[in-house]
Amino acid sequence: MKFPAIKGFNEEAFNKYLKNTGLLMIGRVGSMGIKMVSTIFVANHLFKHNFGILTNSFNYVFLFAAIAGLGLDSFVVKELHQFPDKRDHILGTAFKMKLLAGILCVPLICLAWQIHPLNDIPFLFIFILSFTGVFQSFTIIDSYFQSEVQSKYIAQVQIIGNIVSAGIKLGLIFIWDANLIAFIIALLGDVILLSLGYILVYARKGRKLSLWKYDSALAKKLLHFSWPLIISGLMVSVYMKLDTLMINEILGDDGPAQAGAYATVVMFSEALNFVPVAIVSSLFPAILNAKRDDPGRYLKRLQNLFDIMVWLSLSFSILISLFAPYIYFLFKPAYQYAANTLVVHVWGSIFLFLGVASSQMLIAEGWSKLTFIRTGTGAIVNIILNLLLIPKYGILGASIGTVAAYFVSAFFIILIPKTRIHGIMMFKSLFLITLFQKFKKIE
Numbered sequence: 188m189k190f191p192a193i194k195g196f197n198e199e200a201f202n203k204y205l206k207n208t209g210l211l212m213i214g215r216v217g218s219m220g221i222k223m224v225s226t227i228f229v230a231n232h233l234f235k236h237n238f239g240i241l242t243n244s245f246n247y248v249f250l251f252a253a254i255a256g257l258g259l260d261s262f263v264v265k266e267l268h269q270f271p272d273k274r275d276h277i278l279g280t281a282f283k284m285k286l287l288a289g290i291l292c293v294p295l296i297c298l299a300w301q302i303h304p305l306n307d308i309p310f311l312f313i314f315i316l317s318f319t320g321v322f323q324s325f326t327i328i329d330s331y332f333q334s335e336v337q338s339k340y341i342a343q344v345q346i347i348g349n350i351v352s353a354g355i356k357l358g359l360i361f362i363w364d365a366n367l368i369a370f371i372i373a374l375l376g377d378v379i380l381l382s383l384g385y386i387l388v389y390a391r392k393g394r395k396l397s398l399w400k401y402d403s404a405l406a407k408k409l410l411h412f413s414w415p416l417i418i419s420g421l422m423v424s425v426y427m428k429l430d431t432l433m434i435n436e437i438l439g440d441d442g443p444a445q446a447g448a449y450a451t452v453v454m455f456s457e458a459l460n461f462v463p464v465a466i467v468s469s470l471f472p473a474i475l476n477a478k479r480d481d482p483g484r485y486l487k488r489l490q491n492l493f494d495i496m497v498w499l500s501l502s503f504s505i506l507i508s509l510f511a512p513y514i515y516f517l518f519k520p521a522y523q524y525a526a527n528t529l530v531v532h533v534w535g536s537i538f539l540f541l542g543v544a545s546s547q548m549l550i551a552e553g554w555s556k557l558t559f560i561r562t563g564t565g566a567i568v569n570i571i572l573n574l575l576l577i578p579k580y581g582i583l584g585a586s587i588g589t590v591a592a593y594f595v596s597a598f599f600i601i602l603i604p605k606t607r608i609h610g611i612m613m614f615k616s617l618f619l620i621t622l623f624q625k626f627k628k629i630e
Contacts, residue, residue, distance in 0.1 A: 255320025565596025
């Protein structure tokens with residue numbers, strides 16, 4: 188496709204980023220499809236109660252994932268983009284930091300469970316999954332391929348890893364008729380498979396992990412910039428994963444079963460949550476370039492990004508709302524009442540998509556400290572609404588709380604004077620004002 192000559196427009200760079208985004212999306216869509224099919228089989232095999240225990244065990248550990256990840260990924264991409272010649276120092280430093288954090292999280296998770304054990308969840312399940320952060324340290328390689336705008340390698344790892352993972356889970360169901368603990372081990376195996384895939388594809392590129400070096404000065408720099416994102420990531424974990432845990436605890440004996448039903452809602456509602464992450468991760472280098480070279484073009488790109496987020500999430504929300512009753516025919520009858528909850532929950536994706544896009548803007552502007560304030564506010568809103576609504580409305584109440592929390596978190600920036608212009612841009616996209624403006628220009 189040939190574009191007309193436009194000042195400041197680099198067609199080659201555009202095609203590169205477009206191809207990179209497309210490949211990343213293909214990988215994520217393929218992975219999502221494979222994972223969803225296997226999860227439906229697992230949910231039907233374990234039934235609501237055991238599936239709720241499986242989900243809550245993972246979600247409990249996921250609350251600590253932000254600590255193990257240290258919020259480094261976006262900053263590592265930025266550093267690699269600016270200083271490609273220091274690749275081995277940047278990756279080596281970030282890897283060692285994430286590995287150490289993952290190791291420290293093991294006793295932290297176990298201690299937290301001892302202080303407040305969860306309803307019907309054995310300690311053994313939590314202990315097994317607590318090693319997730321250790322193996323996730325190798326996913327820092329993902330940041331390298333993002334910085335190189337080579338997402339085909341990420342796509343390969345994700346698709347192959349999920350095919351193998353799905354095959355293992357289907358084998359556990361149809362060949363071995365496995366019990367719950369086997370699926371707990373399989374969840375940890377998913378992380379190990381992904382890490383091995385990244386290591387292998389990194390080696391195929393002629394890179395060597397043995398060349399990675401730790402730089403204490405760089406570690407201090409990364410930690411200085413990323414600590415707000417650590418807290419932000421923890422807050423995101425709270426209001427993305429705490430719902431099922433609160434359902435499990437608040438609803439008593441029926442808690443695990445209701446949490447299992449709610450987990451199916453979350454799976455479909457968040458099926459495309461990778462989309463904003465994939466788009467923004469792939470386009471982030473271009474956004475950084477525009478900010479450096481042309482502030483006006485930077486704002487235009489940001490507005491276009493917000494528009495894309497709304498169009499995609501709105502289309503997805505409408506589609507899921509229409510087909511929710513039919514989606515639940517895939518499950519056993521015991522799950523089907525959750526369709527109405529899905530119709531509510533999926534509308535939170537609009538605010539989630541915008542929140543992901545604006546978070547990258549905050550990093551680009553150097554305002555990363557605002558990320559944990561906005562997500563912390565969203566987490567508090569979610570917890571309060573869950574306490575009020577879950578006892579009365581069950582899983583439907585949890586969905587209402589989640590949608591409200593996503594909205595508050597996304598648009599919190601409109602309350603801050605220096606970020607208000609970006610909040611207004613998001614409102615323009617949300618109410619399709621910029622879409623109508625584009626139509627008027629065409630006319």
